[in-house]
Amino acid sequence: MFNSCFLQKGSHGNSKSRQLLIKSAETDSGNTSSLTHYVFGLLHLIVSLGLFLALDQFLKKAFVAAAIKFPSALFGMFCIFSVLIILDITVPPAAKALVNFFEPAFLFIQRWLPLFYVPSLVVLPLSVKDIPAASGIKICLIVVGGWLATLCVAGYTAIAVRKAVKTQLVDAEPMGKPSPFSTVEVWTWSGVLLSSFVSALYYPTLLGTSARTCLPFLLASTVLGYIVGSGLPSNVKKVFHPIICCALSAVLTAFAFGYFSKLGLDPVLGYYLTKVSADPGAGDILMGFLGSVILSFSFSMFKQRKLVKRHAAEIFTSVIISTIFSLYSTALVGRLLQLEPSLTVSILPRCITVALALSIVSLFEGANPSLTAAVVVVTGLVGANFVQATLDKLRFSDPIARGIATAS
Structure with a gap:
């Protein structure tokens, strides 16, 4: 009897032990699988994003060597788009595989996109330092008034076309959404900010130069500002856009470092955007992605190719007319307001994305690229904050017209 009970208990105990071992093995297997998946995902991102950056650098060098003034990233975008279209016609699985391969890089760029435009706002105090107040007011009038006028031209042109x-509207293809920001990211960047800030105070040339030493905490402050700004309530974002929060965070950090190090604000902002490839600052790192942003547009266009093809007449007509209007009206109003020619030239491409705008102003002598970038970003901020209300006031109900007007 005793032996029987003992054997039963022993058998029951062994069964429990086996179950625990199986569960433990399954957990370990799951953890290993998750870790492997994460590592491969990270490697996939690094490779795909690295190819974007490498292609952008290759095209830049090739265009410089050939003395071609056309924006290299724009050429690359059209080339990638053309390749995708050809593959989609001839070997559809290959086109799909190519899109899937670059999807991690595409989502990374989409997730952090506003960050790449921020440096021009951060160094705005340096950009406008030598601009007279009267000229600054004129620029503001041109930016705000020009934005509204261009929006109207684009919207009404789209409606007319x-x-x-009379093309029937079709729904856009669903696009992948970047992952939300995590608490781990916040704490990680906070740690980088604090540790690098303190170390830079005590060892100003710890990483070789002041710009490189300041890079970690200035970059961390920019990233944290964007993460915090993105998490604000939607009604707050209408006034306090994440880009503003992002730029303000970087400027305040630069001010704090300038105060404690006795350097002042201007030198630290100079470290933020050095425009020297051998000694980059945080802003140089971020703006280094602008070419890749343009290249990534090729995948956006490919994913929405059916919509673009169906509404090509509205899209291309409106974009071309509104772009020409924007450029020539800016030049005309600048002349009428007697704005300095160099400043007028600098703000000409105010409605074009930063990377292309910088390429355009590089064609002109005496232009201020920093002012160009700042004006483009400010125009975008004005649009982001007021475009929906303005479109409602103008009674633009057509989705295509609203989309084109918003993009203008």
Whole structure:
């Protein structure tokens, strides 16, 4: 009897032990699988993003060597888009595989996109330092008034073309969404900010130069500002856009470092955006992605190729007319307001994305690229904050017209 009970208990105990071992093995297997998946995902991101950056650098060097003034990233974008279209027609699985391969890089760029435009706002105090107040007011009038005028031109052109072609609207293809920011990211960047800030105070040339030593905490402050700004309530974002929060965070950090190190604000902002490839600052690192941003647009266009093809007349007509209007109206109003020619030239491409705007102003003598970038970003901020309300006031109900007007 005793032996029987003992054997039963022993058998029951062994069964429990086996179950625990199986569960433990499954947990270990799951953890290993998750870790492997994470590592491969990270490697996939690094390779795909690295190819974007490498292609951008290759095209830049090739265009410089060939003395070609056309924006290299724009050429690359059209090339990638053309390759995708050709593959989609001839070997559809290959086109899909190519899109899937670059998807991690595409989502990374989409997730951090506003960061790449921020440096021009951060160094705005340096950009406008030598601009007279009267000229600054004129620039503000041109930016705000020009934004509204260009929006109207783009919107009404789209409506007119849509009435002419009478194309039925189709839904856009669903796009992948970047992952939300995590608490781990916040704490990690906070740690980088604090540790590098303190070390830079005590060892100003710890990483070789002042710019490189300041890079970690200035970059961390920019990233943290964006993460915090992105988490604000939607009604707050209408006034306090994440880009503003991002730029303000970087400027305040630069001010704090300038105060404690006795350097002052201007030198630290100079470390933020050095424009020297051998001695980059945080802003140089971020703006280094601008070419890749343009290249990534090729995948956006490819994913929405059916929509673009169906509404090509509205899209291309509106974009071309509104762009020409924006450039020439800016030049005309600048002349009428007697704005300095160099400043007028600098703000000409105010409605074009930063990377292309910088390429355009590089064609002109005496232009201020920093001012160009700042004006483009400010125009975008004005649009982000007021475009929906303005479109409602103008009674633009057509989705295509609203989309084109917003993009203008």
